[in-house]
Amino acid sequence: MSLVVEELRAAYGESQVLQDVSLTIGAGEVVTLLGRNGMGKTTTVRAVMGLLPGMGGRVLGGRAEWDGVALAGLAPHRIGRMGLGLVPEGRQVFPRLTVEENLTATARAGGRWTLDAVYRFFPRLAERRRNMGSQLSGGEQQMLAIGRALMTHPRLLLLDEATEGLAPLIRAEIWAVLAALKAEGQAILLIDKNLAAVMRLADRHVVVEKGRTVWSGTSEALAASPELREAYLHL
Known part of the structure; x- marks a missing residue:
């Protein structure tokens, strides 16, 4: 690689x-x-x-x-x-989707990064899984942006x-x-x-x-x- x-x-x-x-x-x-x-x-x-x-x-x-x-x-x-998985400047999470919907929207199947794996990595996202992206703090949005990128198995x-x-x-x-x-x-x-x-x-x-x-x-x-x-x- x-x-x-x-x-x-x-x-x-x-x-x-x-x-x-x-x-x-x-x-x-x-x-x-x-x-x-x-x-x-x-x-x-x-x-x-x-x-x-x-x-x-x-x-x-x-x-x-x-x-x-x-x-x-x-x-x-x-x-x-x-x-190649991108965590963009400004996070750019989907504000009107829940945390879980953000994670699955662009996810790819067949790798180690499942929802459960991301939630173990970021327990705070598991706690906020039903919250909209717009309801998260800046730090939580960054965790979500990283988790979303990981769900593509980069x-x-x-x-x-x-x-x-x-x-x-x-x-x-x-x-x-x-x-x-x-x-x-x-x-x-x-x-x-x-x-x-x-x-x-x-x-x-x-x-x-x-x-x-x-x-x-x-x-x-x-x-x-x-x-x-x-x-x-x-x-």
Whole structure:
């Protein structure tokens, strides 16, 4: 299993957002996509998942391949069936469906992630299973968004702003969930601003600046380079 993104370029209208983004993820790896706001992280995820055309964007060049299969031009639902599961920025749960309906709406059969498995992972969702998506707190919605993605049995889980806007206790719970998924061998591409947390979790990091990959390396290498963090992450 591998995702390979090489020299990816993309635009919204006349504005080119991605100039040259490259990254790779192998089986069981956790890789982060880091950078300041507006540097192209979300656009990279949307391009990989085939979402740009529906948002007024387009891929201009480069390649994104999943197990050697080009993703360019494929519809998002086809990419999802190939084993990529997205937890989008802003959660985007279905507000007028119950928790259980949210989980089953896009679920695929035949894998380990059943309703019971998700409820064991997120007991709070079991307690709120009959509540509408709009009735959940931000943290509960994020749990639901992760659970919904897991119900598609992803080989690669993509999380865009995994803990943004969440209370500290909920953030800690989400990080514990991601650590448990990693321990089970789940591959993850992660966007989040909590540098300390992602450095504890991830195997490698990719830093983007103005739509270009400017650095990639391990947590140890990132920790050893305050100049890099100051230049590209403002940390």
